[in-house]
Amino acid sequence: MGIPMGSDEWALALKDEVNKSEGYRMASLTWEDDFYFIVTKGGPITEDLLVYVDLWHGECRDAFRVSDPGVKSPTFEISAPLDIWKKVSNRELNPIRGIMTRKLKVKGNILKLIKAPKSAIELVECAIRLDTEWP
Amino acid sequence: MKTRYKGYTGKLLDVNLTSQTTGEYIVSDMDRERFLGGRYLSTKILWDELKPGIDPLSPENIFIVMTAPLTGTRAPSTSRYDISAKSPITGGIGHSNSGGNFGIHLKKAGWDGIVIRGSADTPVYIEINDDVVQIKNADHLWGKDTHTSQELMKTNDFKKAATMVIGPAGENLVKFACVVCQERVHGRTGMGSVMGSKNLKGLVVKGSKKIDVFQPEKFKEHTKKWIKSLQGHPATGETVPKLGTSMFVALLQRANALPTKNFSRGTFENYNQITGETLAKDHLIRNYGCQSCPIQCGRVVKLDGQEIKGPEYEIMCLFGANLLINDLDAIIRWNRELDLLGLDGVSCGTVLGFAMELNEKGIWKNNLEFGKKENILDILKLIAHREGIGNDLAEGVKYLSEKYGGTDFAPHVKGLELPAYQPQAAVGHALGYATANRGACHLDGGYMIYFEATGPVTLEQFHHRSKPAWVVLDQNLLAAISSGGSCLFTSWTFVPAIAFKAQKSKIISFIIRKILTYTWPSITGLLKLPLVFLKFHIPLLPHSKAIALATGMDMSFGKLIRIGDRGYTMEKLFNLREGIRKKDDKLAKRFTDDLLVKGNKNSRVQLDKMLPQYYKIRGWDENGVPKEKTLKKLDLNFVDISQLN
Numbered sequence: 022m023g024i025p026m027g028s029d030e031w032a033l034a035l036k037d038e039v040n041k042s043e044g045y046r047m048a049s050l051t052w053e054d055d056f057y058f059i060v061t062k063g064g065p066i067t068e069d070l071l072v073y074v075d076l077w078h079g080e081c082r083d084a085f086r087v088s089d090p091g092v093k094s095p096t097f098e099i100s101a102p103l104d105i106w107k108k109v110s111n112r113e114l115n116p117i118r119g120i121m122t123r124k125l126k127v128k129g130n131i132l133k134l135i136k137a138p139k140s141a142i143e144l145v146e147c148a149i150r151l152d153t154e155w156p
Numbered sequence: 157m158k159t160r161y162k163g164y165t166g167k168l169l170d171v172n173l174t175s176q177t178t179g180e181y182i183v184s185d186m187d188r189e190r191f192l193g194g195r196y197l198s199t200k201i202l203w204d205e206l207k208p209g210i211d212p213l214s215p216e217n218i219f220i221v222m223t224a225p226l227t228g229t230r231a232p233s234t235s236r237y238d239i240s241a242k243s244p245i246t247g248g249i250g251h252s253n254s255g256g257n258f259g260i261h262l263k264k265a266g267w268d269g270i271v272i273r274g275s276a277d278t279p280v281y282i283e284i285n286d287d288v289v290q291i292k293n294a295d296h297l298w299g300k301d302t303h304t305s306q307e308l309m310k311t312n313d314f315k316k317a318a319t320m321v322i323g324p325a326g327e328n329l330v331k332f333a334c335v336v337c338q339e340r341v342h343g344r345t346g347m348g349s350v351m352g353s354k355n356l357k358g359l360v361v362k363g364s365k366k367i368d369v370f371q372p373e374k375f376k377e378h379t380k381k382w383i384k385s386l387q388g389h390p391a392t393g394e395t396v397p398k399l400g401t402s403m404f405v406a407l408l409q410r411a412n413a414l415p416t417k418n419f420s421r422g423t424f425e426n427y428n429q430i431t432g433e434t435l436a437k438d439h440l441i442r443n444y445g446c447q448s449c450p451i452q453c454g455r456v457v458k459l460d461g462q463e464i465k466g467p468e469y470e471i472m473c474l475f476g477a478n479l480l481i482n483d484l485d486a487i488i489r490w491n492r493e494l495d496l497l498g499l500d501g502v503s504c505g506t507v508l509g510f511a512m513e514l515n516e517k518g519i520w521k522n523n524l525e526f527g528k529k530e531n532i533l534d535i536l537k538l539i540a541h542r543e544g545i546g547n548d549l550a551e552g553v554k555y556l557s558e559k560y561g562g563t564d565f566a567p568h569v570k571g572l573e574l575p576a577y578q579p580q581a582a583v584g585h586a587l588g589y590a591t592a593n594r595g596a597c598h599l600d601g602g603y604m605i606y607f608e609a610t611g612p613v614t615l616e617q618f619h620h621r622s623k624p625a626w627v628v629l630d631q632n633l634l635a636a637i638s639s640g641g642s643c644l645f646t647s648w649t650f651v652p653a654i655a656f657k658a659q660k661s662k663i664i665s666f667i668i669r670k671i672l673t674y675t676w677p678s679i680t681g682l683l684k685l686p687l688v689f690l691k692f693h694i695p696l697l698p699h700s701k702a703i704a705l706a707t708g709m710d711m712s713f714g715k716l717i718r719i720g721d722r723g724y725t726m727e728k729l730f731n732l733r734e735g736i737r738k739k740d741d742k743l744a745k746r747f748t749d750d751l752l753v754k755g756n757k758n759s760r761v762q763l764d765k766m767l768p769q770y771y772k773i774r775g776w777d778e779n780g781v782p783k784e785k786t787l788k789k790l791d792l793n794f795v796d797i798s799q800l801n
């Protein structure tokens with residue numbers, strides 16, 4: 022049994038994985054922003070599923086599931102339906118390409134994300150390494 | 157009654173992409189009188205609507221499409237219209253003018269302009285059919301080039317409609333992404349990336365209404381004469397139709413003003429392989445141009461058996477001499493690709509030249525080399541898709557110089573890359589670059605090169621003291637012409653045909669040059685003359701009379717020039733509010749310190765001498781901030797200047 026995607030446990034596992042990753046650290050030494058990653062309502066997802074992730078200088082300082090979006094006001098919100106997130110985690114969709122093609126919707130300064138492609142890929146690689154159970 | 161003036165529809169469309177709603181934006185007649193139309197009226201709207209300091213690529217930015225009173229009338233060369241927003245390149249005022257048919261159709265649909273706010277969740281385009289406005293899904297257009305997207309937008313009833321779109325570069329927020337309308341391009345200041353940030357792929361418009369003018373018969377008569385004068389003029393009737401803007405390659409080479417090897421010199425040894433004459437001889441099929449224009453400065457050329465749009469001067473120089481490339485076929489191909497991808501060729505050519513010099517000097521190893529053409533096509537695609545080194549190049553010269561180095565030879569002003577005129581070879585033109593509100597721009601800068609190097613009669617190229625007054629006059633003049641809706645090329649008739657005869661005599665040319673150079677105080681005097689002394693129209697500038705006859709406004713030569721001055725100052729105020737200051741009115745050291753001509757100490761741009769004089773003539777203080785009495789004179793005293801200091 023894997024860890025249910027988007028659960029608190031999953032968020033914590035992601036945090037550990039990011040903090041173990043030398044690749045992520047090296048690619049993100051100057052990064053200082055936090056995110057909501059959002060799986061939008063649809064199919065098996067009955068209401069928007071939000072995970073808060075705080076990334077700081079190559080480290081993940083915090084990661085947890087959020088039920089009320091007003092709890093935090095992160096610099097970025099990246100949202101997409103489940104099938105798109107699955108494509109990202111299967112490496113079928115490069116996260117930056119996903120942003121450029123607007124399959125991944127961004128609230129916040131898109132350019133800043135586009136200019137950090139290595140960091141985005143390393144972050145996705147950390148998520149891929151988790152034993153995720155998809156809904 | 158939306159407006160008491162003819163020539164306008166009196167209505168502006170207001171579209172909110174976030175809420176997917178549409179409405180009307182109200183403009184007062186007072187603002188029409190103050191700014192006429194185009195980019196200046198847009199600047200006033202941006203001033204009123206934008207909060208200072210917003211991110212230009214955020215939903216808070218506003219994107220404006222704006223026509224002018226002459227747009228779509230019978231007046232010659234008036235298909236021009238503007239797009240404006242806060243620029244993602246400079247952080248100041250952004251705008252770009254083009255001659256595609258969108259402005260005419262928009263007006264015929266009953267709209268003088270469109271104010272677009274917010275940002276759509278997914279890619280959309282706006283479809284306008286007279287009063288019916290719809291925001292439509294553009295998933296099928298996203299990722300497509302500018303030609304294909306325009307074709308796809310012309311569905312069923314819209315086969316003959318006008319379109320404007322962004323290409324992949326705009327979608328991917330390349331800083332110097334352009335907007336394309338038919339094959340005409342809104343190149344400068346990154347308006348394509350503003351559209352991309354709003355998930356707005358394009359607009360399509362179809363109009364069935366008539367554009368009324370105030371005195372139809374007199375207007376018809378006046379425009380008839382005007383067209384005749386354009387056709388009979390040596391520049392607009394002969395040289396430009398024959399050679400297009402590419403005629404400048406040879407002219408600028410002769411004037412030591414053809415930017416070569418990243419603007420490090422003004423002549424290119426192989427220039428004759430990339431001239432307008434060579435283009436005409438080897439490739440030209442016919443000339444073409446914007447709707448309603450008797451000049452027809454565009455080129456249709458043949459390449460690989462296909463008829464395609466030919467390159468303008470800027471591309472021929474910046475992808476030719478500036479990169480040390482003399483292959484005209486390759487330049488034509490790149491020109492086509494730039495348009496399809498939606499990249500501004502001026503910024504792009506200058507970015508590549510700068511990157512090549514960084515590579516040559518070992519500052520940034522990037523595999524771009526002067527004279528090497530094999531990888532250019534791929535690089536253009538990398539830039540448009542922000543892949544590999546394209547992601548850095550997509551940010552422009554200023555960013556590259558800050559990240560890697562080379563600020564001393566970085567060709568930009570306020571972040572906007574230099575166009576294809578060597579600054580030291582025409583120091584007034586260079587002053588225009590430094591002071592232009594949208595950053596380094598030959599048109600915003602006053603296009604002094606015509607009076608310094610390429611025109612039939614010129615001022616002394618390296619004479620500094622005479623230039624500020626001329627620059628202010630030219631900036632105001634071009635601003636005025638643009639605000640009415642005319643193509644700036646119509647200003648060529650400002651230099652009478654007789655001057656072209658005079659240039660054949662060396663002695664007469666010499667005398668005229670001296671007169672023009674040393675009578676600059678009279679230009680300053682003219683700029684200061686109260687309006688009551690300028691209440692007339694002059695045949696050399698038929699625009700003011702055309703505007704009067706089209707709109708019914710109280711218009712004169714003096715009033716029109718005043719509108720140019722006001723519009724220009726309004727843009728300056730916008731920039732000041734965004735924190736753009738005197739320190740930004742500058743050029744790279746290469747242009748202010750290096751001599752273009754060995755031994756000629758005046759062949760560098762002495763901005764320190766010219767700027768104070770320029771500010772003074774404009775009625776600005778020593779820091780380049782308009783004085784209160786200047787604002788009063790220009791009816792801009794709704795601005796609280798103390799808040800900008």
Ligand code: SF4
Nearest residue numbers: 255445446449453643
């Ligand atoms: S001169 Fe050229 S750019 Fe100007 S309106 Fe005519 S064709 Fe268009």
